[in-house]
Structure formats: C-alpha cells, structure tokens
Amino acid sequence: MRQGNFRSKSTLRRLAAIVVLTMANFAAGCSRPASTRDANVANTGRRPTIVFMTDFGTANDAVAICKAVMIGIAPDARIMDITHQVTPFSIEEASRWLYGVTPYYPPGTVFLVVVDPGVGTSRKAVIVKTKKQQYFVLPDNGIITPVIDRDGFEAAHEITNTSWMLGGVSSTFHGRDIFSPAAAHLAAGWDYTIAGPAVDQLVTLTPKTSSTTDKGIDGDVIGLDNPFGSLVTDIPADEFKKLGYVYGDNVTVLLNRKPVTLPYQHTFMDVPVGEPLLYIDSRGRVGLAVNQGNYSKKFNIEPPATITIPKKPSAFRK
Numbered sequence: 001m002r003q004g005n006f007r008s009k010s011t012l013r014r015l016a017a018i019v020v021l022t023m024a025n026f027a028a029g030c031s032r033p034a035s036t037r038d039a040n041v042a043n044t045g046r047r048p049t050i051v052f053m054t055d056f057g058t059a060n061d062a063v064a065i066c067k068a069v070m071i072g073i074a075p076d077a078r079i080m081d082i083t084h085q086v087t088p089f090s091i092e093e094a095s096r097w098l099y100g101v102t103p104y105y106p107p108g109t110v111f112l113v114v115v116d117p118g119v120g121t122s123r124k125a126v127i128v129k130t131k132k133q134q135y136f137v138l139p140d141n142g143i144i145t146p147v148i149d150r151d152g153f154e155a156a157h158e159i160t161n162t163s164w165m166l167g168g169v170s171s172t173f174h175g176r177d178i179f180s181p182a183a184a185h186l187a188a189g190w191d192y193t194i195a196g197p198a199v200d201q202l203v204t205l206t207p208k209t210s211s212t213t214d215k216g217i218d219g220d221v222i223g224l225d226n227p228f229g230s231l232v233t234d235i236p237a238d239e240f241k242k243l244g245y246v247y248g249d250n251v252t253v254l255l256n257r258k259p260v261t262l263p264y265q266h267t268f269m270d271v272p273v274g275e276p277l278l279y280i281d282s283r284g285r286v287g288l289a290v291n292q293g294n295y296s297k298k299f300n301i302e303p304p305a306t307i308t309i310p311k312k313p314s315a316f317r318k
Contacts, residue, residue: 048074048187051105053082053094054114054175062173066114066180069166073184085226089117091141092207093223098136099146100283107133112183113143114175125159125178126199127192135192137183139174142205153202160196210235216243216310221255221303225287229294233307235286244312251278253288254308255301262288 050070056062063084070077082101086094094115102111116123116139124140131152136144137159159165159182169177186192210219210233217239223232245251245264252261263270265277268291276295281287286309289295296302 046106046108048077048108048110048189049105050074050077050079050110050112050183050187051082051101052079052084052112052183053086053098054084055086055088055090055094056084056114056175057088058084062175066112066175069176069180070112070184070187073181074188077184077187086115089115091115091117091143091205095143095146095205095207096223098143099150102132102134102147102151105134108135110135110137110183110186112179113138114179115139115143116141116174119174120171123203124199125174125182126156126202127159127182127186127195128156128202129154129192135186137179137186139179140199140203142203144202145205146207148202155193156199156202157192158196158199161194164190164195208234210239212239212242214311216308219286219307219309221301221305221307223303224296225281225289227294228289229296229298230281230287230289231295231301231303231305231307232281232283233286233288235307235309237280237284237286240280240286240309243309249312251309253278253310254306255288255299256305257308260299268292 052063052066054063054066067079070079082097086097094113098111098113102109105111111134113136118139118141126138126140128136128138128144128148130136130148131154133154134151136147138144140158159178164178164182164185166177166181182195185195208220208222210217217235219233219235221231222234224230225232247264247266247270249264250261251264252259254260262276262278265271265279267279268277268289271277271291273292274290276288276290276299279287279289290298
C-alpha cells in the first residue's frame, strides 16, 4: 500500500513537471515571433497589402506563380496590381509608374516590383523602407530612386537570409524565389532588418529631365499613355506655363526636329474627334493626344523621341 502511494505521488510529480515545461515552451514560442515582427506592417489594424508590378506580361504563368507563393506564406494578404505590362527591361518606365502610384497607399504598404534585367548577376535583391513607412521589395537597379527623392530614405537591407526565400533559388526567376516570398514575409509581419545586412548606398537612376532656356524647352517623349497612344513627355506643367501660352493658342513644337502645330487645350473634347491637341496630363506633364484616337499610331511617333517647345513669340503675348 505504501509502495502504491509512493508510485502515485511520483507519477503526479512527473506529470506536473511535464505541464510546467510545456507551458514554458509554449510561452517561449509565443514570444519569439514578436522579436521578428515589424510593428509598422503587423499592427496597422488593416489587412496587409502587397502592391505588385512586373514586366512579365500576362501571356504566361509567371504572375500567377508569384501570387501563389505570396498567398502560401501570407494568406491574409491583399494583393493589388499596378501593371504587369511594363515595357520589358525598362527600369525608367517602372520607376515612373511606381512614383505615380505610391502616394495613394498608406504607411505599412509593401510594394513588390520585379523589373530585373540583371537577374542572376551580382545585383542585390533589397528591401527598402522610406520615411513614409512604406516598404519596397525589388532589385537594386534604380527603380526606387524617384520615390526616395520625394519620400526620403530610412533604411535598406539586402535579402540574403534563406528563410526569406524559397528553397532552390533559380538563376532566372527571382520574382518567384526571392522577391515574392520576401514581400509575403513582410506582409505577415516579419522584421525586415533580419532579411540580411544593411545597404547604405543604393544604385541610383538618373531619369531624363527637360531643360529650359530663354528660347524654350528641350525635352523627351518618355512614354505612351496606352491604350490611347498619347505621348508622355518629361516637360513639367510649371515649366511649360513659363513659355507664355494660354488655352486656345496654337503651339508649334518640334517632334524629332520636325515641326508640328497643334492647339493647347484643357481637355480632349475641346477639339473635334480625331484632331490632335497639346495638354497637361493628370501627372502634371505636357502631353500630346488625339481626341478619341491614338496619337502614336496616327503620326507614327514612339519613344524615345525628342520634343522642343519654343517660347511664345512676344508679338502674340497679351
């Protein structure tokens, strides 16, 4: 009888020790992720958002695969697309579209950009955080430069921690193997500082900018506003307005050194259907369009192209 009591007490002690050890391990397990979580992403009170842009196009499965990778890691993430029709390998075009989109998203948003002509080379895969508290997962090739110039640079880390990648990284599909899982881990609340070492100096992009002289403005056609085929230039509205033109004026510009005369108007319907106009687009740049038509196709103009707008002759100034 005494031996049975002894065995019962010993068994109870062992059970109690197991319970205490289990509770300690559970508490430790719960505390560990907190050290790897980034409060700016995890504690916004909203579903995490990943905003995705590539030059992959939609004729293959690349975009769908990248989204599947992200959902597998961060099932609660909301994935939104900028476009997957960036002109292949065009870092400048990608940077321009990224610059235009980011102001409309809140702090904590994760931007994933894969326009990566240097995939598989020594170029870095990075996570960049701006002073607006937004995150950018992308190749270190200059895409982020205009955004940083406007919003400020807080920090950047190279993605070298294999826990942030898929296993068996390929040499040609880092969108799937590195960038998508890294973006998903960020959306899941992981702390970007553990992705890899800090990067103090990023590759910078020098975008084309117009130049203003006492004779006028020399600029470039930097893109098309597709599917409408309107010409996008690098001439800011503020610089154009210094030339003295007012709505209704006919403006003679040089496109690829060839003179073209068209009216300066407020919007497309200010000219007859099928007629061209010069206007200020929604991004605050000089544009050339055809009302309900395609300027690029009608006049056979595609970027890159040069554009020169002279100062309005003083005899016509009011």
